[in-house]
Amino acid sequence: MARLLYSALYTLLLPLFVFRLLVRSLKASAYRQRLIERFGIQQKTLGRPIWIHAVSVGETIAISPLVERLLDQGESVLFTTTTPTGAAQVKQRFGGRVEHRYLPWDLPIFFTLFFGAHSPKLLLIVETEIWPNLLTATSSRKIPIVLANARLSEKSFKGYKRFSGLTKDTLNSISLLLAQHESDAERFKSLGMPEDRLLVSGSIKFDIDLPEDQIQIGKAWKAAFDRKVLVAASTHKGEDKILLDAWSVIPQDQRPVLILVPRHPERFDSVYQLAKGYSDFVSKRSLSTADRNIDIWIGDSLGEMFAYYSAADLAFVGGSFSGTGGHNPLEPAALGLPIVMGPSDYNFRSIISTLKSEGALVQVQCEQELAEQIRVLLGNDNHAMSQAGINVVEKNRGALERLYEQVKKLI
Structure with a gap:
């Protein structure tokens, strides 16, 4: 009986599901x-x-x-x-x-x-x-x-x-x-x-499974940028502005390249337009390759997350300032990247807790803390933090x- 009621309700809601899909399209x-x-x-x-x-x-x-x-x-x-x-x-x-x-x-x-x-x-x-x-x-x-x-x-x-x-x-x-x-x-x-x-x-x-081809692509990008790189991966609506604001308050001579990789492809263009309000040197993956003159690079491609991570010195993992529970921090950890995340973590709470306790991840509670941690982590030698992330991944395989x-x- 419960499943019949569920199916009846689902049937009534089906037009809304179809409509939502068409709107997204x-x-x-x-x-x-x-x-x-x-x-x-x-x-x-x-x-x-x-x-x-x-x-x-x-x-x-x-x-x-x-x-x-x-x-x-x-x-x-x-x-x-x-x-x-x-x-x-x-x-x-x-x-x-x-x-x-x-x-x-x-x-x-x-x-x-x-x-x-x-x-x-x-x-x-x-x-x-x-x-x-x-x-x-x-x-x-x-x-x-x-x-x-x-x-x-x-x-x-x-x-x-x-x-x-x-x-x-x-x-x-x-x-x-x-x-x-x-x-x-x-x-x-x-x-x-x-x-x-x-x-x-x-x-x-x-x-x-670390894809060597993507890792080599990312290393080539990093060499082309020729300075520190911060990647903000799988960002949700609202998080791009948070990262851009945090990036913009870093002193000019310490400011890294910011790679923004939105979670959903339909947001690629809007994030690109948003970023253009923060610098005159904004590009995206579909327009140009990595270049030392780029300040902000929008990762508007699919299936290249390991390449983006491999180009970076520090990773912010999205979904953690949008209230959506955070995304998987193990990929940057496996690559030895120091990681920073926001307060929302229910999707990966156990993994985040483990990475935090081992010293591989810093969790911040507000935008001001985020900006400060980005500045500090990019200025530090993070070898111990990097190795801690690799160790956590290897120990739990x-x-x-x-x-x-x-x-x-x-x-």
Whole structure:
């Protein structure tokens, strides 16, 4: 009954979801491309692929090493994402070696159509995508479901608990849930996840595959800039101005090149226009390569985050001043970059806490602290801080191997 009510409500809201997608497509046309796939009408795949679902860019990057291993073992892979940026990441990393589709909206009829086109042998979902009809439709077809790298913040836990009956039934569709931490596992158990199908395996995001080609590109950019570089990665609306204001108060002779990389492609142009109010020497990746005369460089490309990080001396990780819980700081940590973040951290609280306690990351509470820390960190020898980040990543590797072993058992 709970799922029927959920489906009825979802059906009523579906026009709003479509409208929102079309509105977003006014700034980023990719949102309206292949729209029919979101209704479950998709080109058929051959055989019985392993189905991987990752919402967007971060999840796609995290699961990519596992996908490579599966491809090396001769498995075929169907990869679904929710966002066009995730789709672009899949295309860049795998090309035609995997089949990409958009995940349908969460209604039974759409998954009936979806499974008419695909016959996966297993569904692996990256992180916490608990969609009732997706999981029920998959489980009813006797397809094993693995929820990998699962995390559940206290905030999300309270949200799911309001619909405890629906949440419990949905979780019982899952064959195996691999939680990042014991605290995540306890929350899932409290929501009704059977304990005998629940493991704590750590975070696969520590198993970072460093792309040497991007690292070399970034080093070449850094040499071309010929001075200190601050990268502000995955920034949200409002954070670009915060970084620009902090950058602008640094004395001219100490001021670094600022690389701004907005989280969402539809904001590339607006951030570029904003930056032009702070300097006469503003450019962007699509207009020019790195140059010693550039003050502010907008990273308006996809799939090059490791290159941007490799060009920098200091990293600010976005989402941490916008109230959106922060983004993953492990990529700059793996590259040995000192890291600064704002107060919002619920998406990666455990990882941020670990990096802080080991001396690899500084967390600030306000814009004034941010400006001061940027100035101090760029003026310091940060060798110990850099090594601390590398050590944290290396010490916590292994979750991907544990996940691979569990997937092998199920297929």
